[in-house]
Amino acid sequence: MKSFLKLKKNWFALLSILIAAAASWGVSLQFRQMLAREKLFPAPSLTQVLHLHDYHPALKGTHGDTKIYRFEGKEPGGKVLLLGGTHPNEPAGYMSAYLMIENVQVARGTLYIIPRANNSAFTHTDPQEGNPQFFTIRGKKGLRKFRYGSRDTNPIDQWPDPDIYLHYPSGQELAGNETRNLNRNYPGRPDGTFTEQVAYAIVKFIQSEKIDLAFDLHEASPEYPVVNAIVSSESSQDIATEAALELAFEDLHYSLEPSPYNFRGLSHREWENYTDALPILMETANPIQGRLRGKTDARLILTGWDKMYLKAAKLGVLSVPYDSSGLPLKVRVGRHIEAFQKIVEIFSRDHPDKAVRILNLPSYSELMEKGIEEFF
Ligand SMILES: [Zn+2]
Numbered sequence: 326m327k328s329f330l331k332l333k334k335n336w337f338a339l340l341s342i343l344i345a346a347a348a349s350w351g352v353s354l355q356f357r358q359m360l361a362r363e364k365l366f367p368a369p370s371l372t373q374v375l376h377l378h379d380y381h382p383a384l385k386g387t388h389g390d391t392k393i394y395r396f397e398g399k400e401p402g403g404k405v406l407l408l409g410g411t412h413p414n415e416p417a418g419y420m421s422a423y424l425m426i427e428n429v430q431v432a433r434g435t436l437y438i439i440p441r442a443n444n445s446a447f448t449h450t451d452p453q454e455g456n457p458q459f460f461t462i463r464g465k466k467g468l469r470k471f472r473y474g475s476r477d478t479n480p481i482d483q484w485p486d487p488d489i490y491l492h493y494p495s496g497q498e499l500a501g502n503e504t505r506n507l508n509r510n511y512p513g514r515p516d517g518t519f520t521e522q523v524a525y526a527i528v529k530f531i532q533s534e535k536i537d538l539a540f541d542l543h544e545a546s547p548e549y550p551v552v553n554a555i556v557s558s559e560s561s562q563d564i565a566t567e568a569a570l571e572l573a574f575e576d577l578h579y580s581l582e583p584s585p586y587n588f589r590g591l592s593h594r595e596w597e598n599y600t601d602a603l604p605i606l607m608e609t610a611n612p613i614q615g616r617l618r619g620k621t622d623a624r625l626i627l628t629g630w631d632k633m634y635l636k637a638a639k640l641g642v643l644s645v646p647y648d649s650s651g652l653p654l655k656v657r658v659g660r661h662i663e664a665f666q667k668i669v670e671i672f673s674r675d676h677p678d679k680a681v682r683i684l685n686l687p688s689y690s691e692l693m694e695k696g697i698e699e700f701f
Pocket of ligand 1: 411
């Protein structure tokens with residue numbers, strides 16, 4: 326009887342271990358999915374794929390390493406950089422970068438695209454926000470699944486946060502979690518925190534490749550004051566102003582925001598201070614990032630439709646027009662791609678020796694007509 330009970334106990338223990346192992350296996354599979362990168366189908370004109378570790382070897386094998394897609398035209402010209410995914414919870418930024426990678430053709434000059442600037446921030450989502458982890462689009466190449474990430478570097482790559490984050494080298498004080506925000510870490514340093522090292526590698530890349538014009542694509546909540554905006558620094562404000570005027574003729578309205586001198590660590594401020602590139606940052610309005618939003622799901626990323634925002638618009642508390650058509654992803658990507666093309670065109674007009682000619686990207690109206698599905 327005793328040995329029978331012992332056997333029963335052992336079986337029970339074994340079964341418990343097996344159940345726990347199966348559950349852990351399931352969870353680990355789900356966890357690994359967070360680290361997977363989307364499969365992209367670069368346009369045939371892709372010349373080369375570089376990595377951030379080519380500019381800062383310490384990033385090799387870490388979540389901070391990321392791909393740099395290089396498209397070089399037959400004719401020599403200037404060099405343009407486009408960054409998406411500085412904040413992976415702002416999908417219009419990296420979806421614009423992906424769309425360009427899969428469709429662009431460069432006739433003159435060189436275009437570099439880094440679609441996942443803070444790759445680590447793509448590997449998790451912000452806690453307590455109820456954010457979806459993925460969203461899908463049925464494109465021409467099939468069902469495409471894209472990641473929705475976080476604003477900041479994953480704590481598995483940089484932890485713990487200090488109480489107060491001191492920006493290097495200015496010593497500016499910011500909230501502790503901003504230590505993991507790539508767009509507060511420029512110009513970075515080679516022996517700094519994980520995020521400082523990513524920022525350092527990007528600045529090193531801009532310096533080494535002698536980039537002439539550099540874009541950083543973002544989104545923000547519709548109630549945030551800097552939205553539907555082009556942010557420029559001292560060296561890029563003429564181009565930005567000209568672009569905003571010409572875009573207004575197309576009925577696309579952008580506010581012009583100067584890069585503040587004393588707000589340190591941002592791409593436009595530090596690329597201005599530490600590189601020769603003309604920096605441009607652009608923002609579209611995205612309801613899933615807003616505090617007024619209701620149901621938070623993958624649908625909201627694609628449609629930008631939320632009845633709470635319609636109410637907010639009627640109360641006059643939003644910084645952008647908002648009606649029953651919402652703020653679909655195609656509108657936000659369309660604004661980024663149209664303004665990007667306009668700014669490159671103006672830069673090329675003003676600097677004929679460094680002209681860059683980019684082909685095969687849709688216009689805003691083409692995106693409205695066909696949808697982004699047509700380009701994936
Ligand atoms: Zn952002």
